[in-house]
Amino acid sequence: MEIVESILDIPVQDPPEEEFSSADLIWTKFGTAEHHDDVALIPYARVDEFIIGECSNVECPTRFHIERGRKRSMGSLKEYKSDEYLEYRLYWCSFGPENYGEGGGVLPSRRYRLNTRNRAARPQSMRGCTCHFVVKRLYAHPTLALIIFNERRHINKSGFVCHGPLDKDAIGPGAKKIPYISSEIQQQTMSMIYLGIPEENVLEKHIEYVQRYCGSDATASTLASQYVRKLGMIIKRSTHELDLDDQASIRMWVERNKKSIFFYQDTSETDPFILGIQTEWQLQQMVRFGHRSLIAADSTFGIKRLKYPLCTLLVFDSRQHALPVAWVITRSVAKPDVAKWMKALLDRARSVDPGWKINGFVIDDAAMEIDPIRDAFCCPILFSIWRVRGSWLRNVVKKCSNIEVQREIFKRLGEIVYSIWGGLDTSVALEELILDFVDQSAFMEYFKSTWVPKIEMWLSTIKTFPLASQEASGAIEAYHVKLKTKLFDDSHLGALQRVDWKNTLHLHLGTERCKFRIPLLH
Ligand SMILES: [Zn+2]
The missing domain is CATH 1.20.1160 (Paired amphipathic helix 2 (pah2 repeat))
Structure with missing residues (x-):
């Protein structure tokens, strides 16, 4: 087959189907005789549809996550090759790349587990899939995307199909014993734990989800309950207490939980105390559900009763439930302070997905400073009554x-x-x-x-401001009420000793103290 050396010689393909995949495209060899890749050129606007189509592969249904992303700004290059990128994204099948199976090397874990609409949470088991491709938005033609397929088959390093109905290991008596826990179920179960729903109820829901796939089966239920209990244990073991009364203990806590802190400003003569908390799991959810969607602030929790009020940032998941994706503890609502933590939060999301943006920010307090939101997120602001x-x-x-x-x-x-x-x-x-x-x-x-x-x-x-929808408002209120109920329950019972919450967010009510308990899953 002929090798093409210039992008200009590759035709742009715009398949008529709403969603399409690599099978619908004609692939060109691009590069030199020594080194060339299979590429196709499509309109940039259709990249999402390509990825959706690629995920719906009948033989190997999967999701793709962004393994690496880079971006440069227009005008930053004086000279460039025809295939130079404006945006670069490496998509990897979510059944890989770790765990190459017997004999294969193991790649180090990446820093973040990435999610967007098409990038599911990681599957339950890594199967060492090597299927991956690159999408380059072209610097010279930003309306076009060059897809470079490095490995089109869903195979592991040994060359065997490694997931889906053709995976040998997934067929046979062993496969039936393991309930397939899809990434969707995992996400929902984790969400419930983050929302502080008691373990019994989480388990009940989780089994319900699993049974939808597996039918009702005693083994599946036992395994499911083990799974939920395991999650609960991990959370219990990894929760940390933060005593906001004690400066030294805060500093230690911050030091120990660096990974889960997106912004920290110690109290000083000029600056007030600000602590922004976001676990990696929350970051994933923010990137996934916030992208081209809404972020809402439940901004006034404990404003009267807590020494440090708590602002929760929420996204809405696929069931329209409000999911806490970041917590900010501070007394300051001054513009420069709000601007600092908002910028830090945005930078964190952009470090995962450079193109990440939201379509609207919902506020629930008329006194909230608007400018920092506009400056950071550059999006419309909605008001929830x-x-x-x-x-x-x-x-x-x-x-x-x-x-x-x-x-x-x-x-x-x-x-x-x-x-x-x-x-x-x-x-x-x-x-x-x-x-x-x-x-x-x-x-x-x-x-x-x-x-x-x-x-x-x-x-x-x-x-x-335009008003937020009733659904969004209802979801924010439901989150707020849940948080409050939990605190009241706890404070009545002498919260400090009660670790049996299995909940993740734990604020000790009172005028002087604020205890914060968060799950740190790695
Ligand atoms: Zn795969």
Whole structure:
């Protein structure tokens, strides 16, 4: 076959199918007589569809993760070859590359386990798959992508098909004994553990997922429960306590948990204390579910009761559950401080995936500084009214005994919020509300002290930003409530000694102390 030496001589292929794979493309040998690769040229806009198609290989269904990524900016090169990259990504079959099986060398583990839409969490077992390819967005033609296939077959170093129905080891009596735990199930099970759901419930759900694949089978259930228990144990053994009262112990903790800290600023005369925590697993989830999607901040947890309030950053997983992907502990909401940790968080995601970006940032506090978000993430900001709504609803129910009155007050509050789009005078509406329900003194006291002084700010925020969807708001609220319930349960029972939470996030409530417990999975 002829060897092509210039990209310009390779035709651009744009298959009509919605998703396509290497089998749908014609491959050209590109390079020199001594060294050449199989390449194909496609529109850059269709790279995702190619990867989806490549994952749906009937003989070896898989996912591909980014093993390496590089990027350079436009204009940074004066001279360049026709195949020079603007963006470079090496995709590897997620059944590899570690564990080459008998006789094969073992590659060192990479620093991060990567995920995006098409890059699943690593499969349960590494099978040493060598299938991999490179996608280069061309420097000279950014609308084109050059795909370089280094190994198209899903084989290990010994040359055997190493996963899928054709894998010899996956056929036969042994294979039936092992329930196939897909990456999706793993992700969901880990999410539940991160959300602090008790182990019994995690197990129940996990078995339910597994049975969907394997049918109901006693062995499968036993193995599944062992798996969940093992995860629980790993988490238990690897949790660390952080006592925020003691500067020295914080420094030690930070030193010991470097891998899970994306930002740390010690208290000094000029700077306040800031601690940003993100485990590698959380980083993966942020990269995977945050990319071209939303990030939300549950920003005011413990603002009244904790010495150091906790801000949680959330992404929404495939079931639209809010997943905590980073925690920031600090009292400072000043612009320069927020800007520092946001930038650090973004840099961390970009170190894994240089093209990582989000489509929107959801805030839930009208007092939140907007500029740092805009500067770091360069994306639209959405506002979630769950806190306003939740606080009003809770207090109406708690402070007014008559159901009719409750309903009426809540309705009127809603009208005030919606009036901002109708051009009504909110201050008049507020005055009327206060007059009409003057006999509801308990509620009015709460409303006047908590909301009247800042209602202008809240309403103007609601008016300025698009509102987050009800699903997103519901998910943020559910996370917040779960966190709170856990803390109250714990604090009532003398939390310090209770390690049997099996939960991951553990804040010790109280005005002076804040205990933080996170899982550190490596
Ligand atoms: Zn493979």
